[in-house]
Amino acid sequence: MPTHARPASLLSALRPQNQDRLYDFYRDLRSTDDLFWDRHLNAWIATGHAVVTSTAGDPRFSSVRYPDIEAVSEELRPLARVLSRQMLYSDAPDHARLRALLSRAFTPRAVATLRDRIRDAVDRILTRAAPAGRLDIVADLARPLPLAVICDLLGVPEEDRSVLSSWSDPIAAAIGSSRLDPDDSRAASQSMEHMLAYLRELLTRRDGPPAPHTLRALLATGTENPDQDFDELLANCALLLIAGHETTTHFIGNAALALLSHPQAADQLRDRADLIPAAVEELLRYDSPVQLMLRRARHDLDLAGRSIAAGQAVLLVCGAANRDPAAFPDPDVLDFQRPGGRHVAFGYGPHFCLGAALARLEGAVVLEALLTRLPDWRLEGAAPRRQRSLNFRGLDSLEVAFTRFPADVERSGVDARPAECPAQRTR
Ligand code: HEM
Known part of the structure; x- marks a missing residue:
């Protein structure tokens, strides 16, 4: 039985007390009704695993986020126009065409070639933190590492990475927010403009052929194809x-x-x-x-x-589906x-x-490194801070301290589990 009457809206997840007990909040929602109309968000909310998976793969639903661009606020419209061309917010056949163009860079085999570089990057970060015996896992590791990896893949030089990150943050915030004020919308649209101008210059740079492992090399095929729209x-x-x-x-x-x-689980690993x-x-x-996916009938x-x-939105709450006792x-x-x-x-x-x-590979490398190189890590300093978002769930900071930093740790050779892709089965 739910521990309290169903809140009127999924929006209540944003209340500070519910951010700390998010999965209890979801359990209450799900056990009352795993698919309900939320009049505050003007959308259906799906919290059960069965309904989330069946809707996500159901061709009766569209992934188009802005079906009517003109209805979007003036400040957000430039961003919405760009998002509408991205595969994530497209349907077949555009979706399949774009996915085919980029997927070669992300196969488990292609990705496995990055493993040593990712390990070295993690080692460098941890070694830098060792003398102080303190690390903010978010600021020092979780933020710079994935940015470095994706920038490596795209062939973005090191000196340009922090500015790219400063553009990415307002865009991610806009995507993750259910209600945006005009200033945030304008900031997100402008950041997207800067990012596109930068990428345009990067992909058309004529400073020799792109390094063979980079996504830029793969994209060069796209840029040379006269049928490929460059803005897309x-x-x-x-x-x-x-x-x-x-x-x-x-x-x-x-x-x-x-x-x-869960120290026992950490010891087990x-x-x-x-x-x-x-x-x-x-x-x-x-x-x-990622807590939410959006589909539209x-x-x-x-x-x-x-x-x-027709046209109604269904918000698929991945975080709730992942805690569904039926699954x-x-x-x-x-x-x-x-x-x-x-x-x-x-x-x-x-x-x-x-x-x-x-x-998966980045996660596996990081977990192994944290567990072996910081065997006595513990939370210390400010309490971990959660970001406030319905769509994403993450931390702003996670400070730990440690006294031991074994130099010679054995690398297990363990690899990420090969990506299973239900996409292939449901198409
Ligand atoms: C733990 C990290 C990640 C999580 C939890 C995650 C989660 C997701 C989810 C839930 C979707 C599906 C959204 C939907 O159906 O509406 C998605 C799609 C996507 N993700 Fe990730 N993602 C992660 C990392 C990455 C990385 C590292 C990349 C690229 C380098 C990436 C690129 C994409 C792309 C391009 C799509 C759209 C695919 C399509 O529309 O066919 N993601 N991701």
Whole structure:
């Protein structure tokens, strides 16, 4: 039974007391009704695993975020125009065409070639923190690492990375917010303009051929294809930059906090490096970086016995689906040997995360490094701070202290679990 009457809106998740007990809040929502109309958000809210997966892969729904650009506020419209050209917010056939163009850079095999570089980057960060015996896992590791990896892939020189990140933040905030004021909308639109201008210059730079491992090399094929619209290509590079680092940043922070709060689970992983790939999946399920996906009914339809009108939005709450006891027995327990169950932290269906293999690899490398190199880490300093967002779940800071920093740790050779892509099955 729910512990309180159903709140009128998913918006209540933003109340500070509910951010701290988000999964209890979701449980109350789900156990009352796993699909309900939220009049404050003007959308259906889906919290059950079955309804989330069936909707995410259902061709009766569209992923187009702004069906009527002219209805979008003047300040947000420039950003909305760019987002509308990104694969994440497109439907077939444009979606499949764009995905095919970029997916070669993100196959598990392509991504595995990055493993040593990611390990070296993590080692450098931890070694730098060692003399002080303190580390802000978010600011020092979870933020710079995924940005460095995606910039490496795109061939962005090191000196340009911080400015790219400063453009990415307001855009991610705009995507993640349910209500934006005009100043934030304007800032997000302007940041997108700067980012596109930068990427245009980067992709057309004639300073010798792009390094062979970079996504820029792959994109060169796109830029040389006369049928490929260059602005569309740029919009999708921007998507990779934003999706490629904000989400992974949140994942690393959330996973580290979960391990710090479950010392026995951390000890188990220290003893059993072979469990790291399963731990990455379980940690993604347990505290998912992306909490919401949006779909819109293409026409009047029936979903799980409810009548959905054409154009109505359905918000799929991944974080709630990942704690649904019908899919995951004892869902609030962190269990690296959990049998079966498919989490939806990377989504489900045709839009299944393109960067899943990369995110898994980054997660596996970071977990192994934190556990082996900081064996006595503990929370210290300011309490971890959560960001306030309905769409994303992440931390602003996570300060730890440690006294031991073993120099010679054995690298297990453990790799990320190969990306399973339900997209292929549901198409
Ligand atoms: C732990 C980290 C990550 C999480 C939790 C995550 C989550 C997701 C989710 C839930 C979706 C599906 C959205 C929907 O169906 O509406 C998605 C799509 C996507 N993600 Fe990720 N993501 C992560 C990392 C990455 C990385 C590292 C990249 C790229 C380098 C990336 C690129 C993309 C792209 C391009 C899409 C759109 C795919 C499509 O529309 O076909 N993501 N991601």
